[in-house]
Amino acid sequence: MTNKTRVALKLAYIGDQYHGFQIQQNAHAIESEIFAALEKNDVVDGIKEARYSSAARTDRGVHASGQIIAFDTGAGFGDSLPRIINHDLPDDIWAWAYAEVPSGFDARRDAVRRDYRYYLYDQGYNVPAMKESSRLFTGTHDFSNFARKIEGVVRTINRIEICERDGFIIIDVSAPSFLWNMVRRIAAALEQIGAGSQDSGWIKELLDPKRHPVHRGIKPAPAYGLVLRSVAFEGVEWIEDEYSKGRMRDAFVDVRIRHATMNAIYSGL
Numbered sequence: 001m002t003n004k005t006r007v008a009l010k011l012a013y014i015g016d017q018y019h020g021f022q023i024q025q026n027a028h029a030i031e032s033e034i035f036a037a038l039e040k041n042d043v044v045d046g047i048k049e050a051r052y053s054s055a056a057r058t059d060r061g062v063h064a065s066g067q068i069i070a071f072d073t074g075a076g077f078g079d080s081l082p083r084i085i086n087h088d089l090p091d092d093i094w095a096w097a098y099a100e101v102p103s104g105f106d107a108r109r110d111a112v113r114r115d116y117r118y119y120l121y122d123q124g125y126n127v128p129a130m131k132e133s134s135r136l137f138t139g140t141h142d143f144s145n146f147a148r149k150i151e152g153v154v155r156t157i158n159r160i161e162i163c164e165r166d167g168f169i170i171i172d173v174s175a176p177s178f179l180w181n182m183v184r185r186i187a188a189a190l191e192q193i194g195a196g197s198q199d200s201g202w203i204k205e206l207l208d209p210k211r212h213p214v215h216r217g218i219k220p221a222p223a224y225g226l227v228l229r230s231v232a233f234e235g236v237e238w239i240e241d242e243y244s245k246g247r248m249r250d251a252f253v254d255v256r257i258r259h260a261t262m263n264a265i266y267s268g269l
Contacts, residue, residue: 004072006051006105009082010097010238011067012248014255016224017092021058021067030058030093034069037088043075053107055231056114059181061223065248066115066230070107082241091251096244099236113158113232114178118171118187119225125194127164133193133200134160134171136207137186145206145218146185153179162190169194172229184220191221 011034019027023035031054035047044050050071058064077084082095089095140156147153159174171190173183189206192198206218 004074005076006070006072006101006103007081008068008070008099008101008105008107008236009085009095010240011069012065012094012096012252013063013067014092014251015058015061015063018060020060020062021054021056021064033089033093034085037085038071040088041075041077041084043073043077043081043085044071047071053109055107055111056228057180058226058228059184059223062226062228063224064228065252067228068107068111068231068233070101070105079239079241082244086244086247094244094248094251095241096248097238097240099238101236105236107231110233111176111231112234113174113176115172115174115229115231116178116183117227117229118173118183118221119227120169120171120187120191120194120221121225122164122167122169123195125169125191126196127162127169127194129196129200130169130190130194131162133203134162134190136200136203137173141207142209143179143182143207144209146182146189147179148181149179155179155182160186181220184223184226185218187221187225188218 013021013030015021015030017028018030021030023029023031038044038050039046044052050073052069052071055068056064058067079098081098085095137157137160140154142153143155144153155175155177157173157175159172161172163170171187173186189198189203193200193203
């Protein structure tokens with residue numbers, strides 16, 4: 001393609017039916033659907049040629065309301081692009097905002113902040129204790145005990161907040177970058193604090209593995225509770241598609257109603 005324009009899209013998806021975001025062999029991934037929609041509408045000639053990048057690699061079953069992808073296109077669709085590719089995306093994946101970005105823009109490397117939210121069903125947890133222990137995660141730490149690998153495990157958490165809403169404990173975490181499963185392992189650790197099986201001293205030991213080696217491999221909290229809420233960049237101006245945004249919200253409400261109904265059914269058995 002000539003006269004290429006580099007664009008970024010904001011995506012939302014319900015991750016239940018997918019083996020994660022990143023395309024992979026012999027598994028149904030969200031990127032597979034995105035690539036197919038882009039190529040079917042002649043938005044790109046090929047993914048490699050388009051210099052495609054994504055902001056995050058969410059795991060199997062994880063959801064998103066603010067995933068970001070970027071690619072080169074010569075198609076000239078402009079801010080109508082979200083609706084065009086939504087026509088060929090399944091009902092649980094949506095593009096809902098568009099931006100033209102510099103030629104060198106990379107959705108992963110140029111991100112300055114990622115925001116995740118974990119929904120933990122409240123089973124009578126000690127929320128004040130969870131809030132107190134959560135403060136220990138802020139700042140720069142060795143997160144070896146919250147990672148699957150032990151290399152490159154130093155990360156900085158800018159913000160972590162906990163609130164209660166509609167029978168759930170909501171854990172919001174913001175950082176420039178995260179390790180694989182890191183947020184789900186933090187949620188699992190805080191759940192143990194809330195249940196009273198561990199205390200804040202245990203969190204301190206987990207965050208100082210060189211001085212206090214502890215058993216690695218905290219089991220991550222279930223994927224279905226995690227949402228990639230947003231990814232922030234400097235200087236990117238988004239044009240939101242209100243129709244696509246409304247469809248996304250309606251679909252999330254439908255899922256909420258379905259699960260609330262199933263909860264009522266199970267409670268009555």
